[in-house]
Amino acid sequence: MPARIPTLRNLRNGFTLIELLVVIAIIAILAAILFPVFAKAREKARQISCASNLRQLGLAAMQYIQDNDEILPGAAYSFSGGGVIGGWMYYQTYSATPTPNQYDPTLGSLYPYVKSQGVFVCPDDAGGQLSRDSYAINSCVDAGTQIGNVFPGKSVAAFDDVSSFLLFGEEAYPNGTGNSDTQTTDDAYLLYPVSTNPISTRHTAGSNCVFVDGHVKWCRTDQLAARHLQTGGVDTGGACP
Template sequence: MRQSFTLIELLIVIAIIAILAGMLLPALNKARDKAQAIKCLANNKQVGSAIVQYTADYEDWLPTGKFEGNSGMWKYQLAPYVGMGGLATRGDVIKDKRFGVGSVFSCPKFSGVGSKFASEFKTYPGQTGGLGWNDNVSGNFSAANPTTTTQIKISKFKRQISETALVGDTVDDSQWTYTEYGHYCILHNIRDANDATNRRNERVCRRHSDGLNIAWADGHASWISQAEISQGKNGNYGWYYTINH
């Protein structure tokens, strides 16, 4: 005679499965977060290597964050060094999703740009992927107005290049504006000492165990705690963001 589960037995089995799933979920989430952090750091390392090759080919000149004030120039300049050349202009780069989410210029833990910038993100999918350029260092090249050009040679640094952040966890356009919507992290324009507190307290920036993955000017990439990079060094809150003491 065939026997079947009673309703109570079935509910007990479902409860046991739910308990086991609940016990497994934190471990799975932890493993996923670790994998994302590793991938983000690997992307920074690849970008850092590309920067070193670029400066070697261009007589010590660093890439620039923007061209004529428009973002994405650094991606265009580094594209050939990460196997993504062939695009004619910076404008082509920011329209190409290969340079956005999921690319070497991205961080897997990037949560997006929010509803306010959704249409811009759709039009320019290559503009934002979770990694951005530090506009305080080699921020802009302007052929139309050379006086606004801030392109710089790496040999002009007045501190160790290993302590100067070039690329890291941030969006790559309107970095200050994005703070209002909770989707930017670091590398925004430094305006005053209060920024150190703002960066330290910025909740969404803490993507990787309360820290950030950074590609430094010497080409290496590493994790640094949110508190440390916000506090700066030797009494200078902008120590890791600028080229001067």
């Protein structure tokens, strides 16, 4: 006699509530394991995209230097509310919080070498996406002699070790993380002391940076303050080289 083939009805009757709960529990466990993995992978992808942006800014700065007698790009700012042309980024309006189109990269000195507004915004920075800028120049690459609202850049020859001195980094202000100086996104990356002009920690307690020689790497925030931003390695409002 041929074996009896189970019907759909019999299969349904054989699937108990306990078995259903076991399946749900397994799915929940897998989700708890996989979701953090996916989140880390997504953040890593954003960090890589941000590093790519800074790499392009670094290359643009190198081209700018070649075209301007080995002088680094300068910075500009304005407290009056009017825009200022002459820096690496055009600072359009003064505001204590990120505002739409607060910056205009197309009028900055590096845009002719980049020609993409997206390069100036980190994908992890919602404030920067609003204001159109996530990055800032280190104040110590400026010559210190203000001409109007513009700070011209220093000569590359002023730096003993261009591979260890920060040129551009990620600003904390556009992301709303405790920066009391609303100007640092544009005119200088870290006006001293570092404690009141923090470096962004958007990427796992650190940030991407491009150095005066054009190379890019991820650095812990404490490493940046101690090794790459000012002489003496301490946050004392210290001198620039």
